[in-house]
Amino acid sequence: MNQNDMPTVDFSLDGQPVQALPGETVWEVAQRHGVAIPHLCHQPGLRPAGNCRACVVEVEGERVLAASCCRAPQPGMVVHTHSPRAQRAQRTVLQLLQADAPATTALRHDSELQHWATATGTPQHPGLKARGAVQAEAAQRGTDASHPAMSVNLDACIQCTRCVRACRETQGNDVLGLAFRGGHAQIVFDQNDPMGDSTCVACAPTT
Numbered sequence: 001m002n003q004n005d006m007p008t009v010d011f012s013l014d015g016q017p018v019q020a021l022p023g024e025t026v027w028e029v030a031q032r033h034g035v036a037i038p039h040l041c042h043q044p045g046l047r048p049a050g051n052c053r054a055c056v057v058e059v060e061g062e063r064v065l066a067a068s069c070c071r072a073p074q075p076g077m078v079v080h081t082h083s084p085r086a087q088r089a090q091r092t093v094l095q096l097l098q099a100d101a102p103a104t105t106a107l108r109h110d111s112e113l114q115h116w117a118t119a120t121g122t123p124q125h126p127g128l129k130a131r132g133a134v135q136a137e138a139a140q141r142g143t144d145a146s147h148p149a150m151s152v153n154l155d156a157c158i159q160c161t162r163c164v165r166a167c168r169e170t171q172g173n174d175v176l177g178l179a180f181r182g183g184h185a186q187i188v189f190d191q192n193d194p195m196g197d198s199t200c201v202a203c204a205p206t207t
């Protein structure tokens with residue numbers, strides 16, 4: 001069905017009746033109504049991946065929380081973006097990601113993780129931070145400064161895969177990928193080549 005032929009969807013968002021336009025996600029409807037939901041792996045213009053879970057919301061009658069960035073509204077659905085359960089989960093995700101950053105990693109002044117931690121009043125969890133620091137230091141990936149035009153600090157990477165999707169789906173270049181597993185997973189250029197030796201064209205998408 002063409003997206004223009006799809007019907008609008010009436011549902012409830014934080015107690016207010018709202019209408020989703022064809023193809024809109026819960027996150028997009030919230031955004032349009034000025035409701036801020038934390039989000040890290042989602043970037044308007046990129047295909048939603050739903051991998052960070054910072055945007056989870058509570059849907060009445062559903063057992064598990066839903067990632068709002070990739071959840072399509074259903075007629076009559078009742079969504080709570082800031083219920084205690086949703087907020088607890090959103091903050092836990094932020095704390096886990098904060099804990100994963102090595103202590104030696106300087107956060108960028110425009111760190112989105114830090115922005116959402118501040119906006120949601122989420123302090124670093126001392127216990128998580130202590131445990132995460134040990135693992136993070138062990139898995140240090142460092143900075144790839146091999147490219148003449150830009151560098152990448154892989155220690156600050158939260159593997160949101162926005163760069164992968166931008167490279168593949170927006171730029172159509174398919175240089176970036178997510179390699180390895182678990183704590184060793186990391187963004188790589190081509191076959192894990194130094195960025196400067198890879199086929200990267202330094203388009204530097206602002207993701």
Ligand code: FES
Nearest residue numbers: 050052053055069
């Ligand atoms: S922003 Fe929705 S899962 Fe990451």
